[in-house]
Amino acid sequence: MTRQNAGQGRAPQAPDPRADLVLQVRDLHYAYPPLHEGDEFVDVLRGVDLDLHPGEFVSVMGPTGAGKTTLALALNGIVPRSTGGRYRGEVLVHGASTKEHEVAELAPSVGVVFQDPETQLFCMSVEDEVAFGMENLGVPAPQMRTRLAEALALVGMSEYRTRSPRQLSGGQKQRVAIAAVLAMRPSVIVLDEPTSGLDPIGKHEVFSVVEQLRREHSIAVVMIEHECDQIAQFSDRVLLLEAGRVITEGPPADVFYDQEAVARAGVCIPQVAEVATELNALTGSAHRFLTVADAFVGLHDQEVA
Amino acid sequence: MNVAALTQPTAQHPVVAPPLITVDHVRHVYDNGVAALDDVSVQIGRGELIGLVGQNGSGKSTLAKHLNGLLRPTSGQVEVAGLDTRSASLAEIAQHVGFVFQNPDHQIFCSTVREELAFGPRNLGLSPAAVESRVALGLEAFGLEAFADHPPALLGFGLRRKVSLASVLSMRPDVLVLDEPTVGLDWRSALELMAIVERLHEAGHTIVLITHDMRIITRFTTRAVVLRAGTVVADGPTRSVLLDTDLLRATQIEPTQVVRLSGELWPDQPPAFEVDELVQRWTGEGRRS
Numbered sequence: 001m002t003r004q005n006a007g008q009g010r011a012p013q014a015p016d017p018r019a020d021l022v023l024q025v026r027d028l029h030y031a032y033p034p035l036h037e038g039d040e041f042v043d044v045l046r047g048v049d050l051d052l053h054p055g056e057f058v059s060v061m062g063p064t065g066a067g068k069t070t071l072a073l074a075l076n077g078i079v080p081r082s083t084g085g086r087y088r089g090e091v092l093v094h095g096a097s098t099k100e101h102e103v104a105e106l107a108p109s110v111g112v113v114f115q116d117p118e119t120q121l122f123c124m125s126v127e128d129e130v131a132f133g134m135e136n137l138g139v140p141a142p143q144m145r146t147r148l149a150e151a152l153a154l155v156g157m158s159e160y161r162t163r164s165p166r167q168l169s170g171g172q173k174q175r176v177a178i179a180a181v182l183a184m185r186p187s188v189i190v191l192d193e194p195t196s197g198l199d200p201i202g203k204h205e206v207f208s209v210v211e212q213l214r215r216e217h218s219i220a221v222v223m224i225e226h227e228c229d230q231i232a233q234f235s236d237r238v239l240l241l242e243a244g245r246v247i248t249e250g251p252p253a254d255v256f257y258d259q260e261a262v263a264r265a266g267v268c269i270p271q272v273a274e275v276a277t278e279l280n281a282l283t284g285s286a287h288r289f290l291t292v293a294d295a296f297v298g299l300h301d302q303e304v305a
Numbered sequence: 306m307n308v309a310a311l312t313q314p315t316a317q318h319p320v321v322a323p324p325l326i327t328v329d330h331v332r333h334v335y336d337n338g339v340a341a342l343d344d345v346s347v348q349i350g351r352g353e354l355i356g357l358v359g360q361n362g363s364g365k366s367t368l369a370k371h372l373n374g375l376l377r378p379t380s381g382q383v384e385v386a387g388l389d390t391r392s393a394s395l396a397e398i399a400q401h402v403g404f405v406f407q408n409p410d411h412q413i414f415c416s417t418v419r420e421e422l423a424f425g426p427r428n429l430g431l432s433p434a435a436v437e438s439r440v441a442l443g444l445e446a447f448g449l450e451a452f453a454d455h456p457p458a459l460l461g462f463g464l465r466r467k468v469s470l471a472s473v474l475s476m477r478p479d480v481l482v483l484d485e486p487t488v489g490l491d492w493r494s495a496l497e498l499m500a501i502v503e504r505l506h507e508a509g510h511t512i513v514l515i516t517h518d519m520r521i522i523t524r525f526t527t528r529a530v531v532l533r534a535g536t537v538v539a540d541g542p543t544r545s546v547l548l549d550t551d552l553l554r555a556t557q558i559e560p561t562q563v564v565r566l567s568g569e570l571w572p573d574q575p576p577a578f579e580v581d582e583l584v585q586r587w588t589g590e591g592r593r594s
Contacts, residue, residue, distance in 0.1 A: 035459075062491070063491045063493060063494070064461055064462055064463050064490070064491050064494065065461055115489075169361060169362065170361055193489070196488060196489055197407070197485070197488050197489070198361075199360045199361040199517050200360070200517055200557065200558065200559055201360055201361075201557055202361065226491060226492060228492075229562065266491060266492060266493030266494075267491065267492050267493075268492035270562055271520070271561055271562040271563045271566075271580055272562050272563075272566060274580045275563065275566070275580055275583055275584060275587075278580065278581070278584045279584060279587065279588070282584070282588055283588065292562050292565045292566050292569070295562075295566050296566060296569045296570065299566075299570060299587065300570070
């Protein structure tokens, strides 16, 4: 059952809990440069903090314009290196500041997968696609073949290696995009709305692959998503971002039950959380359902009692 | 917001026969030989709000594009407001059917929001005064007045979505086909958009809604058509279609959490469809399973 697995990837509490952090965001402020000279800078992030342990799955939710994509791009240094603008605070990848290291140096550690797989896939075959990033990094050929095979196996796409990406379904394309990032052996993958536009089968494929990566390979995951049902089921922590600030952060069983923060961010919560919230108000119960299975067990027990 | 102002008086009638749209034994084969639709028949009455459901590749978008003549049947027939789409021009059909694409950028191309809303009515040959009046109503209905002279391409995604819907409504079509209108929107914006769709429906528009979001299908549509591999596998009142768990499993469509939970709690009863229904049943007598 997934709930039981949810915390497994998290590192045990060491004496210094920060010692094994793969990623740290410290009081990050960012403003994009104005489009026209003389206009104001556009504040997007206004003091964001985030610690990420190996194998941790953190979801970021919030309204359009909250700064979610900007945060994702700051994690591997694209912001501010390619975007300019005003930047304060810092992002540390394995303790190394993105201010002092090139995007190309950070790319192997922090892999980013974007919303629309179409914009990331451009090669003739699935294997060329996955090899592309490694070629750019100068990975030697024998090692490249091993990593290619591994990455495709991890996302369950081995049998498609000679296919053209154009012949694949949306979920399969997104899995190839994830494989291309995995071949770089990142310790963190950042996914920006990876299931937007996919059908339910495709969404399920993406969440399953990501869940497996963090559980079996301790890859930390930062996922920007609107799909509250899957976020509740799979995430260790949820971060609600609004107007460039983290308005609340914690395990899904806390965040989805923080009615004020949920209303402020305008995000959806799982229907079973709505059910629990209403029942708690009516009957004084203290349910914290996150999945249909939770809710069934909780209500069934209550009935038997 | 005054969406009713965007409705033409003729669209105020309740559902009446004959159907506004008839899809009759339609087969569609793409140039690459793939049969995307195979013997599909659907009748759509005036004033319906229909959900079109199915996995990607099931034929939903192909069917939707037959409703506005963007695609024509390889065999069979599609009739829209008395026009046979094989012989009618796209412009004629466009007066009856507005199509809102999944990606608003596929239909936004003017330099200002105002121009975007004026484009359709001007092409219909309306007088400048009539065009101006429709633009003003559209800007007001969607709260876009402040952005009238902005380039739509520079607006945020939610606003571009509204511009694409407003520009289609400027043509005052009887029928609106919405292809995944809530994709890429945050939940609050998705609900705002669905509130607009609901008001348009109440004002008499016929609406065909393609979405994977079963919460939206359950809450907003009265009829659901389920497609699988190019054929219609279910067509009926949404709540009846959602009762057919075998069919949904076979089409890999997962009902909402409330429907699934009530199925587990009360396997012998029809499910609750909304949170309130489930909570009421649980706290009331239905708690005895």
